[in-house]
Amino acid sequence: MHIIGVLISVFILNVSNGLKLQEQFSWSKVEFNWPSLTDKKNSLQSGHYIPKNNVILGIERWKDVLFVTVPRWKFGVASTLNYIHLSDTSLSPKLTPYPSWETNLLSNEPSESSLVSTYRIKVDECDRLWVVDDGIDNFIDGPTQIAPAAIVIFDLNRNQLIRRFIIPHKLIKPDSFLANTVIDTPKDDCDNSFAYIADAGAFGIIVYSFKENRAWKIHHNFFHIDPMSGLFKVSDISFTWNDGVFGMALHNLKHDSSREVFFHSLSGTKEFVVSNEILKNDSYAISTDTVYEEFRVVGDRGEKGHSTTEVLDRKNNVMFFTQVARNGIGCWNLNSPLNSTTAVLVDSDAVSLIMPIDITLDREGFIWVVSNRMPHFLHDRMDFEDNNYRILVAKSDDLIKGTICDIN
Template sequence: MGNLWILGILLCASTIAFAGKLEEVFSWNKVDYEFPNKTAREEAIASKTFIPEHNIPVGVEKWQNKLFLTVPRWKTGVPSTLNYIDLTKSADTKSPKLIPYPNWESHDLTNNNDTRIISPFRIRADECDRLWVLDSGIDDVLGSFNVMTGPYLLIYNLNTNELIRKYEIPTKDLSEHSFVANVVVDITKSNCEDAYAYISDFSGYAIIVYSFAKNESWRVNHNFFHFDPLSGDYTIGKVNFQWTDGIFGLALSPVHENGFRTMYFHPMSSTKEFTVSTEVLKNKTRAVDPHSYYDFKLLGDRGDKTQSTTNFIDEPSNVLFYTQINRDGIACWNTKKPFTADNLVLFDSDNTTLVFPNDLKVDTDSNLWVVTDRLPIFMYSHLDYQDINFRVLKGAVKNIIADTRCA
């Protein structure tokens, strides 16, 4: 009896620890769009250019009063793949319609021009008010897998919504199995031209480095970019499946005294975390040299069932946030502390609201934004569209880490 009483107290304490860290800001049974008018929406449905059940939000980013959401073209019927919510107009709306960015015309696949957007997964707004969009170039991923073009970067001026540059990743930096999905941007506001993008090729097991100033890229290979065969088994939302996804999560530390950052990275099908200095990645000669192997370091292991899609560092607190897809949760680690089990905190977990946290970002006000989308159920089973399937959650970093080992 005494042991049962103690167990009950511990379970209650765990529930309390998870409560109130993240609040639900938006939620959808199905996502919808801000069409020009009712007739345009009806025509899109009739022509099957809009199939509501095929639209699922994946990537998130916050810039000023815009909350960006990517809706990759997993299947046909996605009318707009890069969108935003106007936070000034959606405060009282639980399920706002998505607004195509920068306009509807950019999402028309029949327009074969440089401004066309096909299917991005991850995006990043930098300190110089630019939006970096990593486009996979693939339509109907789960169906015909229509490769419309090679993957490329689109870079927008967020103040004018104008396309600044389009850079198609050259075939020399890709493999026959390449699929790019995540991008982080290394930049300081004092020098907007000296920017680098680091791109994860999760199925080709490589990092592609892009220099904005030189307008060129190079491919970096390493054993640490591959998946762990013992960590490829998942059970999410009662759906069991196996993935072989390699390097996916990329996060950058604040700038060190030497002028470089530490990149924290991990394959998705792995429980290990690794590091490398951006001094290595930025130096093309050194980065592609096989002798740079030992510049990449094993940081440690997060533990059983801790596979993660993505991670991000809040610079003021030096806290790294990362998803926990096999545990329906979000965790944190203070990068100033040892990478040990005691310092890795699962601060929020819920088998309803946090089923497959796909992406997260910390905005300039140190608020954490998370998008959850039940992706494995969408891919391998059937979503219940009478239920809430997609959510955006938010929490202030200072409140999240308060009274935890992340503080």
């Protein structure tokens, strides 16, 4: 694969839908760039590719590339980590496996570079792609552990595997769901990076030190669900989820080189914060009792404020977050207290933004969003004659313009 090594201006489609976020790409079903038509035909016949079981979930931008994940939640996912070029003018481009087809092929004897199933991915300041692979096939209908859960890191400038770290078995519980990841990289110190991985099912944050090549797990009551916030209604489907700590975002460095880590549960509407110095201290993996009050409540987004992921625009000091029960994207200016008045929608649509599942901010200030109608997928109610998966984009400044989040 060849990745264009220059930054490009994002080509935003001129879609007149009244939204600030504009559709860049959309699909009714997920299609791949197969090595040949014979490979595709054989995969369809063998069941290694079942189009309706492939759902787009996570995104991350790097230069001319948009990485796209397709978790192996059901049988028949052809490739879990993929990319498309932003210069591709197709409305529904085919996904190309990254870094290769071989890496993404499901095998009972996975190699060092094999990828089984990944949800969300992150590119750090050092041009490294961080991938958390839970190693599970058919997660929803009957999970099979193909490979141990691992952190897999690629050098994007060379398209080479840097490291595969097997997450210790003692940190993974039967209910573990490694939902999200943020990468904490100090300025000009790539080796001193930390990954914070939200375990939404077992209510903890796994911390990985790149320099020491080891991991530990932090627990706290704030990582659990809010029992009063487990009911969701998306589009025409009502359901309950019990996912704990899910969304996370990093604040700017402080004068002492620490930074705050914001986090929240999916089954909840409150936002919390803790210093990264707490997470990076492995002595608190035993107990956080002595620093319990260092985990603080920031505020509450209010009714229907459930959010999967969030990202902080540090230039504007504005948090953007998905609003899954409101078919939209919200914002909160950190200069204000967080409540139902200050956490406002910047965009919403009952078609294009059904279940906004992931959000990311690129280096040029563009907000990218994936919507994927997840409840319909889980309940086998997808209409494959319609567009089900969308990637939308807008400039951060444009999204907050005219809202309470715009300090100007």
